[in-house]
Amino acid sequence: MEKTINVKNMLGDKFSCQDAVVLRYHILKNKGEDITLDFAGLGNVPTTFFYNLFSELLYSNDRNYISDHIKVKNLANMNDYNRVIKGTTVSS
Numbered sequence: 001m002e003k004t005i006n007v008k009n010m011l012g013d014k015f016s017c018q019d020a021v022v023l024r025y026h027i028l029k030n031k032g033e034d035i036t037l038d039f040a041g042l043g044n045v046p047t048t049f050f051y052n053l054f055s056e057l058l059y060s061n062d063r064n065y066i067s068d069h070i071k072v073k074n075l076a077n078m079n080d081y082n083r084v085i086k087g088t089t090v091s092s
Helices: 007-011 017-029 047-060 063-069 078-086
Strands: 003-006 035-038 070-073
Touching: 003 007, 003 017, 007 017, 017 047, 047 063, 047 078, 063 070, 063 078
Parallel strands: 003 035, 035 070
Antiparallel strands: none
């Protein structure tokens, strides 16, 4: 069964990169299930947010795990998300 997480409802519209740990907790709690992260109502999300969010999954699984089990929708800067999960960027 797929679980949808509304990021704005969970973190508010003025979240920081450090707030990714809250979202990461919910993703890890549902590991193995399909999750959709809904970024409706939010503008650009910093690349460092995605790195903080997915770093543990990237180190403990292969990159395909994220693309196979975690979907995103309503994200303004999809390129930044893809760069992090595909390993084509580093956070600064």
